[in-house]
Every structure is written in C-alpha cells, then in structure tokens.
Amino acid sequence: MSLTPSAHIHARKLVELLGSWRGVQRPSSRSLSTAVRQLALDGRLPPGTRLPAERELADALGVSRTLVARMLDRLREEGFVASRRGAGSWVKLPEGGRANEAHGGWFPTADNEVLNLAHATPDAPTELCAATDRARLRFAEQLSGHGYQPHGLPALRERIAERYTKRGLPTGPEQILVTNGAQHAFALVLRMLVSPGERVLVEHPTYPNALEAIRGLNTMPVAVPMVDDGWDLELLTANLRQTSPRLAYLIPDFHNPTGIRLDAEGRARLGRALARTCTTAVIDETLVDIDLTDEEPPPPMAVFTDRAILVGSASKSFWGGLRLGWIRATEEFVQRTVVGRAALDLGSPILEQLVLAELLRDADQVLQRRRAELIERRDHLMAALREHLPHWSFRVPDGGLSLWCDVGAPVSSQLSVAAEQRGVRVAPGARFSVHGSLERWMRLPYTLPGDQLAEAIRRLAAATAAVHGTPGPSLLTAPIA
Ligand SMILES: Cc1ncc(COP(=O)(O)O)c(C=O)c1O
Structure with a gap:
C-alpha cells in the first residue's frame, strides 16, 4: 500500500x-x-x-x-x-500486516487465534433478549412520531434518574441527557466547556479514549499521577490550584485501569478542592456497577459538590453494543448541551433506548450475576499470573474489569508486540499515559472465561521470556520515563 x-x-x-x-x-x-x-x-x-x-x-x-x-x-x-x-x-508498515483496531498498532498474524485482552468489556447478559422482545412491543407506540428525541426517550431518562435517586442523589428526568455511550457524553461535555489551548486535568494513568477526545480538541491534558492506593488528593488539589484547568476528568468509581474506588471521605475532600478552585469535573461512572466488594458504596460525587457533571454508560453494566450512555447535570446544562449536540448528532436510536429501559427493570439480577462471574474470573486470572508470571505484581482491584500489572521492567510495549505474535492481544501501559510513559505497566482484563484467561497468561509468559531473552536495545535496563 x-x-x-x-x-x-x-x-x-x-x-x-x-x-x-x-x-x-x-x-x-x-x-x-x-x-x-x-x-x-x-x-x-x-x-x-x-x-x-x-x-x-x-x-x-x-x-x-x-x-x-x-x-x-x-x-x-x-x-x-x-x-x-x-x-x-x-x-509506514511493512507489506502484509494489518491494522490492529484495539490499540491502533500493526501485527502480522491472522486474527482467528488471537485471545483478545485489549478490550475490558463483557459480553451481553442473557436478559438482553427478553428485554429486546418486550421493547419490540413498545416500539409500535413510537412509530407515529418523527423519532427524533435529542434529550433521550422520556421513559429511559426517568429510569436513569430513579437510579441516581436510589443511590442518594435526588435527580429528575430533566437532568438526564441520553447519549451514544459515555465516550460520546464526555466528548459533548468537552465541546461545551473547553476551548482549544485550555487545560484538562486527568489522572495518570487514565482511560485512553478520553485522552484521544482531549487531544482531538487541541486541549491540553494535565496529568496527575495516581499512587499505589489511589488518589494523592494533596497533589491533585495543588495541581488544580497551580494549573487552573478548565475541566477535570476523573474516574473515582473503579478507576480504569487500576480498579480503585475513591471513598466517601476522599470524595468530600475532592468536592471541597473543586469548589475552592472553581473547577468543574466530569466524573466518569462507566464502571460504577462493577463493584466486586461487599462494602456499602459511597454516594455519587455530585452529592459532595455541584461542580460534578456525571457521565454514565450501559456498556459495562449491560452491553457495549447498545451504544448508550448519559450525562447527569443541571437541567440548564442539559438544555444547552442538547443545542450544542445538534452539530454532531440528533439523538440516540429509539429501539436501543427502549431495550435499555426494559433491561433496567432487571438490573439487580443482571448485575448480581455479572459480579459473581467477574469475581471468579478475576481470581482465575490472578492465580494464572501467580503461577506463570510470579514476578509481576498487582493490587487486587475493588471493582472494574481489569488488573493493572507491574511487569517488573519498562518493556510493556515490546511485550504487547511479542504477545500478539503468540496470539494474545494486550494493551500496554503507554496507552493509558499522557506522554507514552508507564512502560512498566500492563492492563489485563478478566472479562474472558477462565480457561481462555489461563491460556492467555501462558502465552504472555512465553512472550515475556522472549522479550527478556533478546534484550536488544537499552529499553530493558532503562529507567521509567
Ligand atoms: C472509564 C471509561 N469511560 C468510558 C468508556 C466508554 O464507554 P462507552 O462504551 O459507553 O462509550 C469506557 C469503556 O471502556 C471506560 O472504561
């Protein structure tokens, strides 16, 4: 080519x-x-x-x-x-390769044998089919209208609002804007609030597609490092004060990729810091339902500060293929965003919204089973790592869908290439970094069945041996950037 x-x-x-x-x-x-x-x-x-x-x-x-x-x-x-x-x-890339949609890379293998650990996203729950059948019956009621609902379907907005109220954050349907996923929701908020050249504070590491959205608007990410057990709130507050970001993008509910949750006391401190520095924060709650603890969950960030715009998603709780998410904000912000949205899209598909509204009736049942399955798979992955890659270390995550592993040397990108050649696709730490650093880290999701996870780790161990066996450039002994 x-x-x-x-x-x-x-x-x-x-x-x-x-x-x-x-x-x-x-x-x-x-x-x-x-x-x-x-x-x-x-x-x-x-x-x-x-x-x-x-x-x-x-x-x-x-x-x-x-x-x-x-x-x-x-x-x-x-x-x-x-x-x-x-x-x-x-x-350019040598002839005969192909693009890797998972992390934009290029690999020379055929796809069918690849175990995909690059996506942290579960398959659909069995209840989805029954919810779709029920939604089909309601679909007929919609057909006499024009079908454009830029705020979202009223029944779905109501159900999403009820869930916030149940979590301790009184919310009306007028405060909900249905979007095509959380990524779309974040991109909309960014467009509304941030101009090119302004700063957006992010955790480091953070969710890669959020970084793409920030860079895509020519706004500048300001990275605040996470520490072993989560957020250094003192450092975060100092950065809010010193860099005056226009917006902060934070994931306090099972942070992607580390899986850590910010507790109620931390939320209160963060809320005070946002208020003192007059900073608005987008709080990404995409993973909030993937709670693998038996602790009482802390209230949503918007309980602690009116400077929090919440972004939610159906992708991890239910299914990514629904392509539905939402914004929870003031009614005024929702109205303004609906107007701003028109430049990009004119609303989300009606049938999918009906399906999600139905699925939310079964939410407790779906999520209970999902959590039990994920705990089993997480434990399976941890056992495989301890057996095959005992020098890797990780913190047992409170929730979310992945382990954030310290691979012991700054070789994560190299390792991901060697792993793909052995039939495992993984996302290297650098994908979660603002500067391409974090080469000592790798994210491993536990969304695949246990036997596939075990096989993936065996292959990853072989890739690790190959990388360490061919030291080549100084990358193996280099300090972390
Ligand atoms: C933290 C976080 N935010 C947003 C998204 C994207 O969600 P959606 O599929 O709803 O666009 C993901 C998906 O992996 C995520 O982990």
Missing part, C-alpha cells in the same frame, strides 16, 4: 514519545530504530505520520545527524519508513 504523509510529528513530541530509548548504553542507531519501530507497531506513530527533518530530530535528541540518518536507513530497509526527495520521511 502506498501511503502519502499526513500528520506531522514535531521533534519535541517524538522525543517525548521515545522516552527512555537510550537507557544506560551509548546511543546507537539500532536502539533508536528499535524504539521508533515500537511506536509504529503499537500505533503511537500511525502510518503516514511525517517524521521531523534529520537535523531537527538530531538536535532534539542531542545525537549526531549521522546516527539519525542510519536509523532511517534501517527502518527503510525493514519497511517501517518511506522517504521521497522533497517530501521527507514518513512512517
């Missing part, structure tokens, strides 16, 4: 993505080409990306121009770079 260059990557940005490429050894064209190839393979340098000029890149990296030229020669030979006089050099 012949590709012409599209996006240009600035030398400074490329240096940031390359992170710890040089490690403790003398910089070489080999280690540099390995690191650039890695970025192309895992999708952080998409095909068509135009690379900086040799001299510009050499200056930014603090290496000789010859070293950069040799790096480009190597990558051209391997099929990862193409160049044309006058047009410069750009990233």
